[in-house]
Amino acid sequence: MKIVITGAGGQLGKELIQLFKEENYVVFPFTKQQLDITNRTQIKEMIEKIQPDYLINTAAFTQVDLCETDIDQAFLINGIGPYYLACEAKEKKVKFFHISTDYVFDGEKIEPYIEEDSPDPQTIYGKSKLLGEQLALTANESSTIIRTSWLYGHDGKNFVNTIKKLASHSSEIRVVHDQYGCPTYTRDLGIALIYLLTKPHGIYHVTNSGSCSWFEFATEIVTFLNSQTVVIPISTKEYGLKTPRPNYSVLSQKKLNSNGLFLRNWKEGLHEYLKKADDEYGD
Numbered sequence: 001m002k003i004v005i006t007g008a009g010g011q012l013g014k015e016l017i018q019l020f021k022e023e024n025y026v027v028f029p030f031t032k033q034q035l036d037i038t039n040r041t042q043i044k045e046m047i048e049k050i051q052p053d054y055l056i057n058t059a060a061f062t063q064v065d066l067c068e069t070d071i072d073q074a075f076l077i078n079g080i081g082p083y084y085l086a087c088e089a090k091e092k093k094v095k096f097f098h099i100s101t102d103y104v105f106d107g108e109k110i111e112p113y114i115e116e117d118s119p120d121p122q123t124i125y126g127k128s129k130l131l132g133e134q135l136a137l138t139a140n141e142s143s144t145i146i147r148t149s150w151l152y153g154h155d156g157k158n159f160v161n162t163i164k165k166l167a168s169h170s171s172e173i174r175v176v177h178d179q180y181g182c183p184t185y186t187r188d189l190g191i192a193l194i195y196l197l198t199k200p201h202g203i204y205h206v207t208n209s210g211s212c213s214w215f216e217f218a219t220e221i222v223t224f225l226n227s228q229t230v231v232i233p234i235s236t237k238e239y240g241l242k243t244p245r246p247n248y249s250v251l252s253q254k255k256l257n258s259n260g261l262f263l264r265n266w267k268e269g270l271h272e273y274l275k276k277a278d279d280e281y282g283d
Helices: 011-022 040-050 071-091 124-139 159-167 186-196 214-224 254-258 266-281
Strands: 002-006 026-030 054-057 095-101 144-148 172-176 202-205 230-234
Touching: 002 011, 002 040, 011 026, 011 186, 040 071, 054 071, 071 095, 071 124, 095 124, 124 144, 144 186, 159 172, 159 214, 159 266, 172 214, 186 266, 202 254, 214 230, 214 266
Parallel strands: 002 026, 002 054, 054 095, 095 144, 144 202, 172 230
Antiparallel strands: none
């Protein structure tokens, strides 16, 4: 089986390349320098040449604050790009998968979001990602949309690596305590994606199980590292974010579970990640 992965230079893309190779798939990875997903001609030529069985889009403009000022680019990459990919995948009968986000919701619920909940994004990032979902599904009803959250992986910029770095030289770290979500290890998301290749198309929420606040997430990291750094809880208001974040964006895994897949708790995934990072990089 041949698989094309776009956004292959990102932390999820890199993880997927490794996982699919382990499963003996023939992988064709494309970084943003190698394939512009906003160029439909490039996409068409790539698919015609490779003739893949699956096309997985992990490419995205994910810098939440920057999206607010670079609006055209956000909608182009997060909205139009997935549309072009979905269109060309349908034309060549390639199964299309697109990675989306918890930011499509407003964060006002007090219980986990299910796939059928009405999206109501509050940021340009969220609105552009929702557009990508909608256009992909409109263009190609066989698309699979995977929403995830609080993603972290090896060789990438993410919350876990930031806290690790701060814990190595700071006596204290101030972290928001009133935003809740589901930390997700890229390897576990990748395992779920492989599983979903043969499942019915549609929208799926895929995260590690359980949930926590950013403060609890940071505390778990510092504790595992045996660091003496003190994690201090502060409010979102105190932190002073430029762009609003969802207060509560926990995604329900009921649909994933009903399809026979149960991902491990976020703490287990985090511990494996930190141990692997320590073994590989000695930090």
